[in-house]
Amino acid sequence: MIVAFVVAMAENGVIGRHGQLPWRMPTDLKRFRQLTLGKPVIMGRRTYESIGKPLDGRDNIVITRQKDFGPLGVHVVDSVADAVAKGCELAIGRGADEVAIIGGAEVFRAALP
Incomplete structure (x- = not known):
């Protein structure tokens, strides 16, 4: 089984700002969909909350320490x-x-060997 990181990063290393992507590029979102559609996706709670809903066509797995999150x-x-x-x-x-x-970012850090 392949476990892949799917991340877009600015030249300065930024992947997000205040819970949002620091850019809005339709081609980037289309590529993200192509890379993840039909696959389980793993994200942290804050990333899930910034998206606001489960991603269609994918099994959504959210990592959180909040017991009442569900x-x-x-x-x-x-x-x-x-x-x-x-x-x-x-x-x-x-x-x-x-x-x-x-x-x-927190999930990426925790998942790195």
Whole structure:
């Protein structure tokens, strides 16, 4: 199983600003959709909240320490390890060969070896 980071980064290393992308590029969003559609996506709670809803056509896995967090259509876990395990399980069920980690910065840091 492939676990891939899907991240867009500015030349200065910025991936987000105040919970939003620092740019609005339709081609970037289209590419993101192509890379993640049909695959489980892993994100942190703040990234999920900035999106505002589950991403269509993908199994959404949200990492949080908040015990009362549980929106409909989302798998909630409390660690990167649990998220990757859940993502692999869901990918196998979907026939996908990849799980995508989509952010934010705290999740990327925790997922790096």
